[in-house]
Amino acid sequence: MNALPRKRIVGYTDRISAAPGETIRVMVSAEDVAAYDATLVRLTSGDLHPGGSGFIEREIADLGRHPGRVQAIAAGSYAIVDPAGSLAALRSLSVLAFIWPTLPGKGRQVILGQRRARSGFALALDETGAIAFEVGGATVSTGVPLLAREWAFVAATFDADARRVVVHQEPLVSYPGLDRRSWREAIVTQSLATDAPFMIAAEAGEGHPTAHFNGKIEAPVVAREALDRAGLERIAQGAITPEVAAAWDFAREMGGDRIVDRSPNRRHGRLVNLPTRAMKGHGWDGSEMNWTHAPHQYGAIHFHDDDLYDAGWAADFALTVPAETPSGVYAARLTGGGDVDHVPFVVRPPKGRRGADAVFLLPTASYLAYANERAGLEGDGHLQAFANHLVALGPGDLWLNDHQGAGLSLYDRHGDGSGVSISSRLRPILNLRPGVTSAWVGTAGTAPWQFNADLPLLDWLAAKGIACDVVTDEDLDREGMGLLDGYRVMLTGSHPEYWSRSMYDALQAYLGRGGRMMYLGGNGFYWRVAFHPTLPGVIELRRAEDGIRDWVAEGGEYYMSFTGEYGGMWCRMGRSIHALAGVGMAGQGFDVSTYYRRNSASRDPRAAFVFEGVEGDVIGDFGTVGGGAAGLEVDRYDRALGSPPHALVLASSENLSDTYFPPPDEINNASAMMDARQNTRVRADLVLFTTPNGGAVFSTGSIAWIGSLTHNRYDNNVSRITENVLRRFLDTKGIG
Amino acid sequence: MSEPDLTRPELIAEFRRNPVGRHSPDLRLLLNTLRKADGEEPYVLVCTKPHREWRLARKKAGRGQALTLLDGAIFTDADAAEWAVFKLRWARMTGREIGE
Numbered sequence: 001m002n003a004l005p006r007k008r009i010v011g012y013t014d015r016i017s018a019a020p021g022e023t024i025r026v027m028v029s030a031e032d033v034a035a036y037d038a039t040l041v042r043l044t045s046g047d048l049h050p051g052g053s054g055f056i057e058r059e060i061a062d063l064g065r066h067p068g069r070v071q072a073i074a075a076g077s078y079a080i081v082d083p084a085g086s087l088a089a090l091r092s093l094s095v096l097a098f099i100w101p102t103l104p105g106k107g108r109q110v111i112l113g114q115r116r117a118r119s120g121f122a123l124a125l126d127e128t129g130a131i132a133f134e135v136g137g138a139t140v141s142t143g144v145p146l147l148a149r150e151w152a153f154v155a156a157t158f159d160a161d162a163r164r165v166v167v168h169q170e171p172l173v174s175y176p177g178l179d180r181r182s183w184r185e186a187i188v189t190q191s192l193a194t195d196a197p198f199m200i201a202a203e204a205g206e207g208h209p210t211a212h213f214n215g216k217i218e219a220p221v222v223a224r225e226a227l228d229r230a231g232l233e234r235i236a237q238g239a240i241t242p243e244v245a246a247a248w249d250f251a252r253e254m255g256g257d258r259i260v261d262r263s264p265n266r267r268h269g270r271l272v273n274l275p276t277r278a279m280k281g282h283g284w285d286g287s288e289m290n291w292t293h294a295p296h297q298y299g300a301i302h303f304h305d306d307d308l309y310d311a312g313w314a315a316d317f318a319l320t321v322p323a324e325t326p327s328g329v330y331a332a333r334l335t336g337g338g339d340v341d342h343v344p345f346v347v348r349p350p351k352g353r354r355g356a357d358a359v360f361l362l363p364t365a366s367y368l369a370y371a372n373e374r375a376g377l378e379g380d381g382h383l384q385a386f387a388n389h390l391v392a393l394g395p396g397d398l399w400l401n402d403h404q405g406a407g408l409s410l411y412d413r414h415g416d417g418s419g420v421s422i423s424s425r426l427r428p429i430l431n432l433r434p435g436v437t438s439a440w441v442g443t444a445g446t447a448p449w450q451f452n453a454d455l456p457l458l459d460w461l462a463a464k465g466i467a468c469d470v471v472t473d474e475d476l477d478r479e480g481m482g483l484l485d486g487y488r489v490m491l492t493g494s495h496p497e498y499w500s501r502s503m504y505d506a507l508q509a510y511l512g513r514g515g516r517m518m519y520l521g522g523n524g525f526y527w528r529v530a531f532h533p534t535l536p537g538v539i540e541l542r543r544a545e546d547g548i549r550d551w552v553a554e555g556g557e558y559y560m561s562f563t564g565e566y567g568g569m570w571c572r573m574g575r576s577i578h579a580l581a582g583v584g585m586a587g588q589g590f591d592v593s594t595y596y597r598r599n600s601a602s603r604d605p606r607a608a609f610v611f612e613g614v615e616g617d618v619i620g621d622f623g624t625v626g627g628g629a630a631g632l633e634v635d636r637y638d639r640a641l642g643s644p645p646h647a648l649v650l651a652s653s654e655n656l657s658d659t660y661f662p663p664p665d666e667i668n669n670a671s672a673m674m675d676a677r678q679n680t681r682v683r684a685d686l687v688l689f690t691t692p693n694g695g696a697v698f699s700t701g702s703i704a705w706i707g708s709l710t711h712n713r714y715d716n717n718v719s720r721i722t723e724n725v726l727r728r729f730l731d732t733k734g735i736g
Numbered sequence: 737m738s739e740p741d742l743t744r745p746e747l748i749a750e751f752r753r754n755p756v757g758r759h760s761p762d763l764r765l766l767l768n769t770l771r772k773a774d775g776e777e778p779y780v781l782v783c784t785k786p787h788r789e790w791r792l793a794r795k796k797a798g799r800g801q802a803l804t805l806l807d808g809a810i811f812t813d814a815d816a817a818e819w820a821v822f823k824l825r826w827a828r829m830t831g832r833e834i835g836e
Contacts, residue, residue, distance in 0.1 A: 004805065005784055048786040380797040381771035381778050388767075389756045390818060392781035392790055393803070404800045415799060435786060443756045444814035446787055592757040657758040677758065 005395040008033050008339040009068070010428035011332065012311065016364050016537065017346035017472045023320045024345055026332045027313035029428070030068030036336025038063035040319055043329045043344060045459040045710075046434025046452045049624035053459050053710050055435055057342075060330070066316050068336060073427065075405030076212035077275035077307035078202035079248075079259050081267050087114060087198045087222065087245060091191075094223040094243075095123045095133075096155035096236055098282045100216035100300065102416035104129025104146045109213040111154065112220050116204040120194025123156050124211070130182070131169040133158065136190025140165045142182035147171065149215075151282040152180075153236060159226035163187050168232070172282060198222075200248070200259075200269070201303035209272075212305035214416040218281045219299055221247040240264070251299035254278045254291065254561050255533060259301075274309040274422050274538065276302040278561035280554070289556050292564040304414040308407035309538060310426040321347050327355050327469040329362070329458060331434070342434050344451065348471045351479070356467035357730050359487040360457065363496035364425075365473035365503070365529055367450050368539050371429040373409035375550070376439025377401055383440060388591035388659040392445030394437065396430030406430075410498075410541050411550045419551030424538035441590050441632065447625050453706060454493035456624070457520065460709040464723055466730075477502045477531045484510040489729040494521040494706045495633065498529045498539070501565060504575060511580075514693030516729040520722070522684065522703040523585045523633035525577045528570050530563040542567025546665040548588070569665065576642030582689050583635035583643065583701040587682030589660030593631020593704040595621035596651035596686055606736045607648050607688055609728045610698075613720050619651050619686070620718045625707030629718045631656070634684035635701035647689035653702070656682060688725075690736040698725045742766040743830055748822075755818035770825035779821045784810070790817050 011028040018024050030036055040063055045056035081087065097111055104125050113122030118137045126132040129145035133156035146152050151172040158165050168183045200220060202209035221235050223243045235244055246267040252260040254277045261267040271277075278291040281299040291298035319332065327349045331342040346362055349355045375383055376391040377400060384390060393401075400406055407427045408420040431438070431449065438449035447453070461468050468491070476483050477500045484490055484506060496519075499507075504525070511517060526547065529539045543549040544558035545568045553567065560567045571577050577584035596619040602611055620629025630653035637643045660676035667674065676682035684702040691697060708718040728735065740762045747763045759767065771778070776797050781790040782805065790811045795803045811817040823834045 004782060004803075050787055374799070376780075377795070378798055378801075379778070380776060381768075381774045384771045384774075384778060385768045388759075389814075390779065390781050390821060392783045392814075393793075393795070394783045394786070398782070398803070401800060401803065437786070444781055444790060444817060445783060446814065655758070658761075658764060 004398055007341070007395045007399040007430070008337045009036055009334045009341040010399065010430065011334055011341055011343040012426060012428050013332070013343055013345050014426070015345065016425060016474050017348045018321050019348055019350040020321045020323050020325045023318050025315040025318045026343060027071065027311070028066070028316040028334060029071040029313065030336060031070050033068035033337030033339070035065055035067050036334050037065050038317060039333045039335070041331050041333045041342070043331050043342065043434050043455060044462055046436070046455050047448070047459070047624055047710065048435050049446065051711060052624045053456070056459060057333070060325070061322065063317060063319055063332060071313040073308065073311045073403065073405045074208035075273065075308045075407065076202060076209060076305040077271065077273035077303045078209050078212065079200040079269045079271050081198040081246070081269035087267065090224055090245065091160040092158055092224065092226045093192065094155065094157045094225065094227040094232060095221070096153070096232055097123070097220035098151060098218040099154055100149060100151050100282070101125060101129065101146055102148055102215040102418065104148055106214065108211055110199070110201065110203045110211040111213055111217060112200045113203060114194050114196045114198045116194060116196035120196045121158065121192050122203055123154065125213070131167055133165050133167045135165065135188055135192060138188040138190045140167050140184055140186040140188065142167050142169050142184045144169065144180050144182040146180055147178070155232050157226035157232070158192065160191065163189060164226070201275070213303050214305055216279055216300040216302045218250060219248070249299060250277065250301045251295040254295065254298070255563060257535065273307040274424070275304065275307055276421055276561065278557070278559060280556050284556060286556065290559050292559065302418060304416060304418070306405060306408060306415050308405065308427055309424045309535070311428070329455065329470055344432060344434070346470050346472050348475060349469050354469060354486055356469045357487060358466065358468040358489045358491060358726065359484065360468050360470045360491045361476060361496070362454065362470055362472045363450070363493040365498040365500065365539055366496055367432050368423045368425055369410040369498045369529070369541065370450050371409050371423050371425065371432060372400055372406055373411045373431060374400060375411060376445065379440070386590065387440045388589070388657070389443050391440040393439050394445070396433065396436055397439050399430055413551050419543060419553065421542060421553070422538060422540050426537050442626050443591065447632065448707070450495055453495070453625065453703070456710050457491065457493070457706050460714060460719065463714045466726060473503055474531065474537070476506050481506040481509040484515060487515065488732070489516045489518060489726060491518045492521050492524060494703045496521055496524040497526045498541070499525055499527070499570065500529050500531050504570065508580070511691050511695055511697070512693070514695040516696045518725060518729065519581045519697065519699040520705050522635050522701055523588065525570055525580055526585055528565065528567055528573065530560045530565055532562045544568030545572060548663045578638055579642035579644065581635070581699045582647045582687035582697055583637050583685050583699045584641055585663050586634050586636035586684070587656070587660045587662045587676055588633040589657055589676065590632060591626070591657050591659050593623060593626030593628030594653050594655045595619060595628050596630050596653050596684065598651045599649055601648040602650040604648055607650055610650060610688060610721055610724050612724050614717045619721065620705070620708045622711045622716060623704055623708030623718070625704035629705050629708035630684040630702045632703035634682070635699065636681065636683050637685040637687050644689045647687050649685050649687055651686040653684040694734050696729060696735045698729070740765065742769060748826070748834060751822055752819060755815045755822070770822070770829060773825065773829060779824070781817055788812060790814070792817065792820065
């Protein structure tokens with residue numbers, strides 16, 4: 001029996017793009033690999049489909065041989081308080097917080113404390129989900145498990161002189177027959193002494209923090225005396241009495257990674273691994289949906305034991321992009337132990353310089369949204385009904401199954417069922433690799449998705465000899481319009497779905513000034529995300545209101561913590577995708593793709609250049625993504641949704657399968673006539689229109705389009721149409 | 737109106753002809769009934785050579801759950817893998833084997 005395919009080498013970089021002369025650090029973990037060879041390569045194709053171009057890479061520089069070593073990922077968010085010293089000197093204390101546990105009973109979970117092994121103290125959920133106070137080797141538990149997803153006031157006091165511990169838990173809502181209020185008192189012989197740091201939502205472990213808390217914590221307070229019930233209530237209500245040693249207000253600085261102690265002691269702390277902030281607190285009453293208007297109602301932080309911002313690995317080596325390196329997609333190729341990993345990044349042109357008249361905006365925000373997505377790995381028969389075929393797990397999927405802490409995608413849920421709203425690139429991303437296909441997209445998981453689905457565009461550009469710079473979403477978010485200014489044409493990837501405001505503003509400004517866009521994808525410009533204002537390489541999303549949502553943000557939690565911006569769909573925020581691109585999301589299916597048939601508008605003289613040299617009416621009945629150029633996610637022209645009235649709808653798809661359905665925002669009431677077989681609104685439209693100041697937009701409305709470019713050695717009608725449009729758009733003369 | 741007979745030979749023949757893509761309503765109903773019956777441990781493929789070779793396995797739904805490789809054929813064709821799983825599921829549902 002063959003062994004399962006196994007990935008042994010994985011890595012990530014500290015940056016997603018760099019200009020010549022700039023340096024990129026590469027972090028690597030290698031399991032059972034004595035040494036590996038590193039090579040800088042330029043990537044042109046990872047299309048291993050039998051009809052594709054194969055793997056095309058060119059070696060640029062030797063990056064040396066490096067010893068293999070295993071680097072672990074320590075997932076799980078928490079806060080650590082600095083300085084901890086004076087808290088360590090406590091003899092007696094009171095601790096309290098409001099909590100909303102999501103996994104009570106899933107092992108011991110620390111709410112707060114200074115604890116390592118059996119020294120120090122912690123207020124915790126015990127193994128059963130009951131509140132416990134631990135001091136030294138003693139544990140005093142109420143013995144009554146709390147209910148999941150119910151707010152509770154929890155507290156403990158320790159009187160060093162009387163050696164008395166008192167533990168309280170008081171759910172804010174009780175149910176007949178399910179009264180979980182409880183308190184317990186006990187005499188112990190232990191002391192608080194420890195050298196452990198003060199932490200919230202975890203405790204110091206061997207090397208990495210452990211005993212992570214899952215759920216929300218709000219308004220934790222530490223006092224230096226064992227208070228009576230009245231004293232606890234006073235500080236729980238916000239009083240800063242003289243005995244308060246620290247009182248953290250999570251409603252302050254919600255966009256950052258600092259927690260603020262509002263007591264005069266100023267024992268501020270730092271959040272690690274980006275737990276979710278701006279979460280509804282116990283006092284949220286529904287009167288305000290925007291946390292920036294009522295931060296005091298959003299004083300909770302939701303911690304997860306699988307949160308991950310930065311894997312924090314030591315760098316194995318650094319590489320400096322050689323001078324005059326042409327802009328493009330490159331990778332550090334790591335080869336050893338029978339495995340090879342490619343860690344991709346972009347070489348962009350130096351700031352303020354252009355190396356070509358065309359620019360490919362690599363949709364790295366969308367890559368982050370899908371980073372390490374686990375649907376195929378973790379789904380059941382429902383997913384196979386959605387996909388309409390078997391899923392097929394590859395080495396990357398199996399690696400993820402063995403490395404549960406590798407960080408999640410914006411399509412996954414945390415272990416406690418809450419949606420993943422934050423995704424970073426400072427970790428190995430197994431599906432951001434050349435040659436990789438998605439486990440559940442296309443027959444037997446053979447369709448590429450995102451990064452590897454975009455590489456054929458580079459392959460095709462190279463074959464056609466058309467120069468094109470490459471920049472990333474992250475560059476665009478940071479630099480805005482200036483990044484695109486001066487290029488005659490901007491090309492998108494196959495699925496540029498996630499856009500920050502800065503990115504969107506820049507694109508609109510570029511188009512407003514006569515820039516031309518070739519939108520070579522489907523379901524683009526759909527979700528609004530925010531890059532973190534100070535931390536690199538991380539985005540936030542709230543799956544608010546509507547749209548295709550693998551999880552749904554809770555009511556009242558639609559505003560992003562990073563920026564305070566409303567989250568969700570751009571089309572609900574005054575930005576019509578149809579107006580921008582001529583087409584907008586119409587439907588999706590994940591089995592097979594189809595073709596377009598030319599419409600009468602394709603004979604309009606204004607579109608003559610598009611079809612020069614193209615014979616027949618059927619476009620794209622071939623390709624490496626589902627066998628056709630129209631498929632996976634498709635967009636249609638819709639005047640009612642803002643498509644420009646002067647746009648030419650050149651061609652439309654036919655015969656999408658019966659597993660193609662509209663997005664939820666198009667289903668106000670379900671019916672038995674929704675699927676593409678019965679519903680012509682689910683289709684891809686090929687659209688051309690002019691924009692002010694000599695600009696123009698060409699949209700394919702299909703994720704699969706790029707997968708047809710290379711068919712028949714680049715000689716096919718999808719290739720011809722794309723080339724006709726690109727060469728015309730590169731020409732400075734007017735269009736239409 | 738009675739429920740359609742999902743064990744009709746023509747549904748098997750339709751699947752054999754076209755395992756992935758547009759299906760008749762009754763075949764869609766049959767396929768989803770079979771998929772649902774996998775329960776918490778669906779059949780999956782493990783790709784051993786990209787686009788060229790697959791093994792059959794069952795993978796418990798959920799995070800970090802075990803994957804069990806099943807003895808049997810190594811598939812070099814995705815449609816053949818779909819057909820093999822179809823037959824396994826159909827036999828489980830009906831208690832009868834589908835002949836070749």
